[in-house]
Amino acid sequence: MLSREEVIHIARLARLDLSPEEIERYREQLSAVLDYFARLAEVDTTGIPPTASVLPPRSVLRRDEPRPGLPRDELLANAADTEDGQFKVPPVLDEPHGG
Amino acid sequence: MKPMPWTPFASLTETLRALQTGEVSSEEVTRAYLDRMARLEPRIHAFLAVYPAQALAAAQAADRRRQMARHHPDEEVPPLLGLPIAVKDVLAVRGMELTCGSRILEGFVPPYTATAVQRLLDAGVVIVGKTNTDEFAMGSSTENSAYGPTHNPWDLDRVPGGSSGGSAAAVAARLVPAALGTDTGGSVRQPASFTGVSGLKPTYGRVSRYGLVAYGSSLDTVGVLAPSVADIVPLFTLMAGADPRDATSMDVPVPDITLPGPEAVRGLRIGLPKEYFLAEGMQPEVAQAVQDAVQHLEALGAQVVEVSLPHTAYALPVYYIIAPSEASANLARYDGIRYGPREAADRMWDVFYRTRGRRFGPEVKRRIMLGTYALSAGYYDAYYAQAQKVRTLLKRDFEAAFEQVDVLAAPVAPTTAFRLGEKTEDPLAMYLEDIFTLPANLAGVPGLAFPVGFDAQGLPIGMQLMGPHFREDLLFRVAHAYQQTTDWHTRVPPLAHLEG
Numbered sequence: 001m002l003s004r005e006e007v008i009h010i011a012r013l014a015r016l017d018l019s020p021e022e023i024e025r026y027r028e029q030l031s032a033v034l035d036y037f038a039r040l041a042e043v044d045t046t047g048i049p050p051t052a053s054v055l056p057p058r059s060v061l062r063r064d065e066p067r068p069g070l071p072r073d074e075l076l077a078n079a080a081d082t083e084d085g086q087f088k089v090p091p092v093l094d095e096p097h098g099g
Numbered sequence: 100m101k102p103m104p105w106t107p108f109a110s111l112t113e114t115l116r117a118l119q120t121g122e123v124s125s126e127e128v129t130r131a132y133l134d135r136m137a138r139l140e141p142r143i144h145a146f147l148a149v150y151p152a153q154a155l156a157a158a159q160a161a162d163r164r165r166q167m168a169r170h171h172p173d174e175e176v177p178p179l180l181g182l183p184i185a186v187k188d189v190l191a192v193r194g195m196e197l198t199c200g201s202r203i204l205e206g207f208v209p210p211y212t213a214t215a216v217q218r219l220l221d222a223g224v225v226i227v228g229k230t231n232t233d234e235f236a237m238g239s240s241t242e243n244s245a246y247g248p249t250h251n252p253w254d255l256d257r258v259p260g261g262s263s264g265g266s267a268a269a270v271a272a273r274l275v276p277a278a279l280g281t282d283t284g285g286s287v288r289q290p291a292s293f294t295g296v297s298g299l300k301p302t303y304g305r306v307s308r309y310g311l312v313a314y315g316s317s318l319d320t321v322g323v324l325a326p327s328v329a330d331i332v333p334l335f336t337l338m339a340g341a342d343p344r345d346a347t348s349m350d351v352p353v354p355d356i357t358l359p360g361p362e363a364v365r366g367l368r369i370g371l372p373k374e375y376f377l378a379e380g381m382q383p384e385v386a387q388a389v390q391d392a393v394q395h396l397e398a399l400g401a402q403v404v405e406v407s408l409p410h411t412a413y414a415l416p417v418y419y420i421i422a423p424s425e426a427s428a429n430l431a432r433y434d435g436i437r438y439g440p441r442e443a444a445d446r447m448w449d450v451f452y453r454t455r456g457r458r459f460g461p462e463v464k465r466r467i468m469l470g471t472y473a474l475s476a477g478y479y480d481a482y483y484a485q486a487q488k489v490r491t492l493l494k495r496d497f498e499a500a501f502e503q504v505d506v507l508a509a510p511v512a513p514t515t516a517f518r519l520g521e522k523t524e525d526p527l528a529m530y531l532e533d534i535f536t537l538p539a540n541l542a543g544v545p546g547l548a549f550p551v552g553f554d555a556q557g558l559p560i561g562m563q564l565m566g567p568h569f570r571e572d573l574l575f576r577v578a579h580a581y582q583q584t585t586d587w588h589t590r591v592p593p594l595a596h597l598e599g
Contacts, residue, residue, distance in 0.1 A: 007468070014427060014471040015434070015448075016464055017456025026468060029526050033469065036527055037416040037482065043489050050487030051494060053317070053347075054543025055304050055568070060346040074210035080441035087436055092447045 001031045107131045111276040111330035125181025129158035136274045145269035147188045149228035157225040180223030185278040187266050188229035191310040200234040200244035203433045203458035213310025215321045215338045222337045231265030234460045236314045239532040243462045252592040257516040260290030267294040270324045277325035283315045285536025287322035288548035292511035292561025295550045298324045299331050302568050303543035304349040307342030313429040315422035318540040327588045328578040332356050354572045361580040365400030370504030374411035382514045388552035388560040389510045408496040418537040420473045420486040427470030494542040507565040511548045515558035547574040550587040
């Protein structure tokens with residue numbers, strides 16, 4: 001069973017604000033799912049390599065040539081706040097949760 | 100005999116033929132589907148956005164182009180000119196809002212178009228709208244859409260499956276002749292099964308993922324839903340092929356798929372994986388209908404062999420570790436800075452916490468947390484690394500099976516469509532709906548779902564065929580043989596016949 005503190009820690013790593021009710025609900029639901037997943041430990045995987053890709057390994061190369069990207073104004077058009085052709089954000093320093 | 104006049108119940112293949120002969124115009128076809136939508140969509144909610152004016156303008160342009168070509172025989176006519184389709188709202192179409200069923204992308208208008216969609220646009224299709232989906236394609240019922248669930252046209256109190264539930268319901272109710280979906284763990288095949296239509300999940304790497312909003316990047320595929328498998332073929336072959344914008348797309352020649360008669364399955368070896376019939380909670384009618392369908396193929400001359408995919412039971416934990424792990428990284432980009440609405444705060448960190456905490460829905464948060472946990476220090480080896488090793492074993496199961504047989508036949512899901520709200524409070528019960536579809540994604544092999552009967556409540560039952568990498572042609576051959584000699588795929592929900 002996950003503890004309340006563990007859920008809070010995971011949510012912090014994932015940058016998610018959770019209400020106290022959400023913390024309790026996710027504690028129960030994630031614990032049930034993780035209990036079910038414990039059966040994976042039954043499988044003997046000695047000497048079995050992890051899957052890196054389902055497709056045959058190969059090199060994917062292209063010429064290193066500059067190509068036009070998407071226009072800046074179109075990309076900025078979806079942002080909540082911009083200034084002088086750039087994304088604008090509130091102050092970045094001192095993360096309150098210390099993460 | 101005089102040919103039947105065109106109706107929205109015509110197959111995609113018939114519609115293309117009618118457009119080519121000039122028997123009907125794209126404007127008439129598009130208008131007919133938009134009319135059906137106007138009547139039926141309020142009860143089904145298959146769409147997140149419909150673009151009637153744009154679609155009609157595109158249809159008229161297609162008609163003009165076809166008219167021009169009549170006078171200039173050298174002019175090439177694109178193969179799908181004037182055919183209306185719908186696109187699942189996780190694929191970018193320049194200028195059309197792309198929300199992925201999430202509040203975190205509310206109002207986002209992509210400045211680019213997904214390669215798979217662009218190839219169909221180049222082939223002449225008319226896009227009528229964007230279909231509903233579980234938020235970021237995470238779900239098996241379309242109930243996780245932030246904009247409300249889609250209803251199954253066969254029974255409006257039931258789910259259409261998910262996550263491509265909007266596309267499946269739209270095709271089932273004949274609101275469009277075909278729709279694009281995506282399949283990361285069964286999201287094309289399971290809704291196809293729940294709504295009585297056909298659905299293809301191609302081989303991983305067969306269709307470019309450029310412009311598909313990433314969920315589980317090692318599993319995501321772009322597929323097609325349509326009434327019959329013959330209807331899927333032209334869209335699939337035009338979408339497939341390598342794309343410089345997706346390094347995982349493979350440069351394997353796209354076969355010219357011809358659909359021979361039912362005799363083409365003679366001698367073909369069909370494997371029945373026994374593990375797919377033993378699942379807990381399996382509805383007996385589903386197993387029976389699939390066995391009957393396999394017997395039907397046997398009567399057409401196929402050889403049926405029982406095979407074993409011994410690690411099948413582990414596909415669920417493997418998938419629900421790997422997909423959320425990939426999702427936790429892929430969805431880190433949604434922070435309210437570059438796109439999507441922003442929840443106001445004095446410090447940037449609080450913008451992140453608030454925007455993500457308030458605008459992601461419950462299932463997305465659940466999977467992000469699950470993935471974050473599986474990748475976090477101290478748990479990585481037990482969860483993520485072990486899951487990737489068992490994934491290798493699952494992949495080897497398929498390789499061994501395809502030494503013995505040409506294709507595998509199995510149920511798509513253990514049950515038919517369940518009731519809205521039935522599983523929303525129990526994530527594990529919802530995940531169990533995916534047990535038969537997850538293995539194909541984990542192994543990267545193609546899967547093709549199609550209807551093979553109905554249960555006692557009149558709900559469609561689906562079967563899936565799975566084949567070796569890049570052998571979609573085999574799946575089409577077998578499924579087409581079945582559909583030429585049965586009529587399940589022509590059944591339409593009673594709702595779809597309602598006029599006025």
